Amino acid sequence: MSVDAREWGWEHSSSKGVARLVLLSIADRVPDEKCVAWASLASLVTRTNASRTAVRTALAALAESGELELLNYLDGPQRASVYRLPRAAAWLAKVAKATKDDPDAYVEPPTDSDPVPELDEEAETQLRRYGIWPKKGKESDPSQRNPTGAESDPSRRNPTPRRAGIRTVEGTDSAPQNRSEPKVNRKGSSSGAAVTSAGEWQIDPATHDWARQHGHLDRLGEEGLQAADAKWRAHRAAFKPRTAASWAADWRSWVAREHAPSRPKLYALPGSGSAPKGGMTLAEAHTAALLAALGEPTGEGAIAQ
Known part of the structure; x- marks a missing residue:
């Protein structure tokens, strides 16, 4: 029957925009010619891809136009609201009556004067098979859970989350409050509230700019800075988790004390190893290196001369 209800919505409804989407979403759940269906606000928001305010406004407009009726005395699964499409029900009753004897009989277009x-009580009893029950049912009534378990069931989560202060209880911690802020060090590097290990901590843009502005990047070089970072992580691997701000301060202090990569030895002699000859002092080795560069004899004798 949802096909007939949707056809009425497409062909004869005067609704527009979000109101039309809401009407068709409800019509899609109509199970029989009575044109009664349940729908939660959250499911309508999801189906129409509209805001809660827009959906509420659309429901009010549809009720005012007479194309939608809220049945306050009935409850759907998980206490979802129950609606009826009265003009669609009148249209289907008109078609059924006209085609009872002749399936090919012509049916006049629907009008507001068509009886709904x-x-x-019998019709309301039949609605129970679709999970629609009176709000004040007897204690002996079975559960109001939808027996079909359809995918269109509304979510069990409360569509309007409880609030604590200015943040929702069900809000995610991983999403930064400022959408333009990059997700660094889990819960956001600017707040520094996240607790993480040294191995998981990442160098944020502010810390990298600090290394460049204070000359550490030029002093150590990119490879030297990476080596210092690797050494820092190895020494901090066993430390207890800290906030991102605490790790950033500790990392900066480590890099500031890090020595630049060592340069080649100046006392290396041509044709020999890097260590000076046995018995020579460092000054003698330097003198020998200079004499070798000038083509003069090297060794202790040359130095003595």
Whole structure:
């Protein structure tokens, strides 16, 4: 029957925009000719891809136009709201009556004067098979859970989350409050509230700019800075988790004390190893290196001369 209800919505409804999407979303759940269906606000927001305010405004507009009726005395699964499409029900009743004897009979277009079938007690009882029950049911009534377990069931989560202060209880901690802020060091590097290990901590843009502005990047070079970072992580691997701000301060202090990569020895002699000859002092080795560069004899004798 949802096909017939949707056809009425497409062909004869005067709704527009979000209101039309809401109407068609409800019509898609209509199970029979009574045109009664349940739908939660959260499911309508998801299906129409509209805001809660827009959906509420659309529901009010549809009720005012007479194309939608809220049945306050009925509950759907998980206490979802129950609606009826009265003009669609009148249209389907008109078509059924006209085609009862002749399936090919012509049916006049629907009008506002077409009578809407009433919902009697028997009809309301039949609605229970679709998970729609009276709000004040007897204690012996079975559970109001939708027996079909359809994918269109509303979520069990409260669509309107409880609030604590200015933050929702169900809000995610991983999303930064400022959408333009990059996700660094888990919960955001600017707040420094995240607790993480040294191995998981990442160099944020502010820390990298600090190394460049204070000359450490020029002093150590990119490879030297990476080596200092690796050494820092190795020494801090066993430390307890800290905040991102604490790790950043510790990392800066480590880099500031890090020595630049060592340069080649100046006392290396041509044709020999890097160590000076046995018995020579460092000054003698330097003198020998200079004499070798000038082509003069090297050794202790040359130095003595």
